[in-house]
Amino acid sequence: MPIHFNNAGAGLMPPAVTQAMTGYLAEEAQGGAYETEQRHAETLEQGVYERLARVLDAPVDDIALFDSATRAWSSAVSHLPFAAGDRIWVTPYEYAGNLILWTELRRRLDLHIEVVPLLHDGDVDLDWMSAHIGDDVAFVSVPHVPSGCGIVTPVEEIGKILAPWRCLYGVDACQSVGQLPVSTASIGCDLLTAAGRKYLRGPRGTGFAAIGPRLRAQASPPFYDLHIADMVADDDYEVRTEGARQFEYAERGNPGVMGLDAAARHHLARSDGGPGPLRDAVREAVEGRPGTRLIDPGSVHAAIVTFTHDRVSPQDIRAGLRRRGVNVWIAQGSHTPLYMRTVGIEYAVRVSPHHYNSPADVETFAVALRDVLR
Ligand SMILES: Cc1ncc(COP(=O)(O)O)c(C=O)c1O
Incomplete structure (x- = not known):
């Protein structure tokens, strides 16, 4: 899975x-x-x-x-x-x-x-x-x-x-x-x-x-x-x-x-606190890779982390992560056009964990991302 x-x-x-x-x-x-x-x-x-x-x-x-x-x-x-x-x-x-x-x-x-x-x-x-x-x-x-x-x-x-x-x-x-x-x-x-x-x-x-x-x-x-x-x-x-x-x-x-x-x-029936903490771990994993740019406006954040890389396209990052067993998606600038146009984003990688993901999942993501952006 x-x-x-x-x-x-x-x-x-x-x-x-x-x-x-x-x-x-x-x-x-x-x-x-x-x-x-x-x-x-x-x-x-x-x-x-x-x-x-x-x-x-x-x-x-x-x-x-x-x-x-x-x-x-x-x-x-x-x-x-x-x-x-x-x-x-x-x-x-x-x-x-x-x-x-x-x-x-x-x-x-x-x-x-x-x-x-x-x-x-x-x-x-x-x-x-x-x-x-x-x-x-x-x-x-x-x-x-x-x-x-x-x-x-x-x-x-x-x-x-x-x-x-x-x-x-x-x-x-x-x-x-x-x-x-x-x-x-x-x-x-x-x-x-x-x-x-x-x-x-x-x-x-x-x-x-x-x-x-x-x-x-x-x-x-x-x-x-x-x-x-x-x-x-x-x-x-x-x-x-x-x-x-x-x-x-x-x-x-x-x-x-x-x-x-x-x-x-x-x-x-859920009693967990939601995916908030995983967001910070995902964000750190992305920030830790040279060449990444986070699209992360605002002071309060939900569990959606969006980024680009200066060398590898979002599509190649998604495909590379998929081959390593991690599903992420492409955020299309045209879906949030007013903001994305001002920051010059046509496509970006969108990583969105949920409460059922674990810190170990984020670790796997971090290793896979390091591999893909090597
Ligand atoms: C913020 C936001 N609003 C509306 C929609 C549209 O949802 P639907 O595809 O169910 O019409 C989306 C879909 O991704 C969304 O992200």
Whole structure:
């Protein structure tokens, strides 16, 4: 088995997750998919929502399931009634998928997208935010941890700055759920989105969101699916919920939902402190090699270490480490484009351990890296 240091891509699913999925799939194949769904209705309709609500420290009514984090984000954001001239704040760490949506909305609706500046060390300039916030800011969009490097954005402090104002506040927690404590209640955000497959260790094709009542009251999705809406006359329909499930579609891959539920249970039962200490060891191993350059802005860091080398390409480093039994991934500059362009990074090696990795794994990584960069 390789040492898996690509949890920022997708974490390894624990056995409970694969068993939940394969067991459910076998039941579907033998007993019928609709019948199996009925048998597991408690988990699929209620339990998974309750457990994700606990994972995110959010009301259960705010939870909705999607097939990716991007779908979660775009489902919630794209139906907001922005007005021409509204200001949208992003940070330089914004994920490219979210930026594509902002860019499209700007084109259609004449919004102003403003990039919150950074301090010298790469931290988001909170004083700038406090000084420039006003009621023409309609949405503030912040990644808790970006895709391309390990900086942790102070989402709670930002929430306090924004609280008195009319803006909606969205946090992309794709890289933090499962590795850092995440509490929508403490953050005070109106939207928080994540993928199941990363540090939560759920299956691919799953995503979820906490969509708060302020955002729900403002959004007007053009369509509601049959799990929550009925045609009550030939020309009229009614929506049965004011909860976040109005943003979902009815059909979904239930084996994946069962896997996501098992991942949430597994996470809630964990008592370790997360992968934080391993990050420092990985960082030291990288820093110890001559010619490496860390892309490591900010003062608080999650377990994502990104670097380049002055002689060996990121692709060759990844391939060399893979041959030596260590999985790492390539961070593409274009996925965190605003920041990566300013520091001139097109590709970098991204090393992302989890709590199930050990100091011995880091040692193996350090030896392999020394070999590859020799
Ligand atoms: C910070 C961040 N946001 C959003 C996403 C998008 O997630 P998905 O591929 O599930 O849409 C990613 C994926 O890597 C990410 O790192």
